[in-house]
Amino acid sequence: MFRYIGNKTKLLPMIISEISENTEPKSTVVDLMAGTGSVSVALRTNGFHVISSDMMTYSKHHLVTQLLISKAPDFLGLNNHIVINNTLGYEAVLDYLNNLTPKEGYFFQEFSPEGTPANGTPSRKYFTSENAKKIDAIRDTINLWISKGWISNIEESVLKHTLIMAVNDVANISGTYGYFLSSFNKNSLENLMLKPVSFVTEGSTDNVVLQGFAEDISQDITADLCYIDPPYMKRQYAANYHILETIARGDYPEAVGKSGLRDWWDQHSKFCTKTRIRASFEKIFTTMKCDVFLISYSEDGLLSIEELIDFFSKFGSVSYKVIEYSRFKSNNSRLSKELNEYIIRLEKHKGVS
Numbered sequence: 001m002f003r004y005i006g007n008k009t010k011l012l013p014m015i016i017s018e019i020s021e022n023t024e025p026k027s028t029v030v031d032l033m034a035g036t037g038s039v040s041v042a043l044r045t046n047g048f049h050v051i052s053s054d055m056m057t058y059s060k061h062h063l064v065t066q067l068l069i070s071k072a073p074d075f076l077g078l079n080n081h082i083v084i085n086n087t088l089g090y091e092a093v094l095d096y097l098n099n100l101t102p103k104e105g106y107f108f109q110e111f112s113p114e115g116t117p118a119n120g121t122p123s124r125k126y127f128t129s130e131n132a133k134k135i136d137a138i139r140d141t142i143n144l145w146i147s148k149g150w151i152s153n154i155e156e157s158v159l160k161h162t163l164i165m166a167v168n169d170v171a172n173i174s175g176t177y178g179y180f181l182s183s184f185n186k187n188s189l190e191n192l193m194l195k196p197v198s199f200v201t202e203g204s205t206d207n208v209v210l211q212g213f214a215e216d217i218s219q220d221i222t223a224d225l226c227y228i229d230p231p232y233m234k235r236q237y238a239a240n241y242h243i244l245e246t247i248a249r250g251d252y253p254e255a256v257g258k259s260g261l262r263d264w265w266d267q268h269s270k271f272c273t274k275t276r277i278r279a280s281f282e283k284i285f286t287t288m289k290c291d292v293f294l295i296s297y298s299e300d301g302l303l304s305i306e307e308l309i310d311f312f313s314k315f316g317s318v319s320y321k322v323i324e325y326s327r328f329k330s331n332n333s334r335l336s337k338e339l340n341e342y343i344i345r346l347e348k349h350k351g352v353s
């Protein structure tokens with residue numbers, strides 16, 4: 001998928017084999033903090049029925065695109081509204097969006113060097129001015145199509161998923177969107193281009209995508225096994241990926257401070273606060289109708305493995321495995337490259353609810 005803090009692409013074989021050992025084939029498995037959807041997709045292609053969720057809106061679009069369909073939607077609702085060489089379809093729609101007249105809109109003003117941020121701070125350099133203008137034109141057009149009812153929810157997700165992938169290719173950042181680089185790097189000078197994504201063809205599309213805080217939606221979930229991949233550091237996803245969230249929501253929020261973050265308090269994660277992690281896990285374990293939980297956690301995490309085992313043991317029998325893993329590389333080079341990643345198994349005692 002793309003660089004994302006805690007992305008599990010490299011650990012998929014271990015995670016899927018652990019899940020397979022702990023539940024029957026074709027059973028219902030939850031990916032409760034799914035992020036890019038890498039684990040959910042592997043669950044789908046391995047024949048499981050997947051319930052996938054995250055609190056972030058961009059994540060919802062990634063999950064819908066990868067779990068609920070096997071091919072591009074047809075965009076029939078755009079017929080008669082847009083003429084694209086008389087042929088509609090995903091690629092023709094991308095072609096239309098790629099060729100829109102660039103526009104000096106919100107992204108241009110707030111996130112490009114020629115813009116004038118509304119809060120009077122110096123201009124920002126997340127994107128070149130040309131790319132920011134293209135993003136504005138594409139965003140505004142998708143918003144128009146949604147407001148006219150010309151595209152379905154799935155088509156909206158596919159377009160936003162495709163736009164986010166394109167934006168990631170040209171963003172002038174180091175790893176996350178927490179701040180922009182002072183001068184444009186090589187990738188960011190390329191022209192933003194929507195490219196057709198490949199759709200997952202294996203496995204069923206009879207899956208469920210949810211959005212919300214895990215602590216809140218757990219009570220509505222019944223499953224055979226729940227995989228949880230929580231944040232393990234203080235870094236908040238909503239702050240580090242604020243631009244992707246703005247693209248996913250299609251809104252025009254106040255860009256605050258020098259870095260231009262949207263107000264992200266409504267997506268603040270308790271898993272990034274040492275004193276609140278335990279209460280959050282407790283709510284998930286006690287409200288979800290599920291007996292077996294597999295939890296990924298890092299040696300670097302806010303809680304140590306001993307603290308986690310001690311706490312989880314209140315709810316059932318606990319064991320864990322250690323995997324050696326290379327660290328998410330940000331610009332912090334003082335940290336060593338290798339660190340352990342844990343997969344903790346909790347089987348709930350009967351009557352824990």
Ligand SMILES: C[S@@+](CC[C@H](N)C(=O)[O-])C[C@H]1O[C@@H](n2cnc3c(N)ncnc32)[C@H](O)[C@@H]1O
Nearest residue numbers: 006007008033034035036055213214229237269
């Ligand atoms: C370590 S990442 C998951 C990475 C994912 N397994 C992947 O491979 O891309 C943690 C995810 O948890 C989400 N998250 C954090 N706190 C949450 C909460 N309380 N409820 C739901 N999702 C949460 C974040 O938005 C982030 O996407």
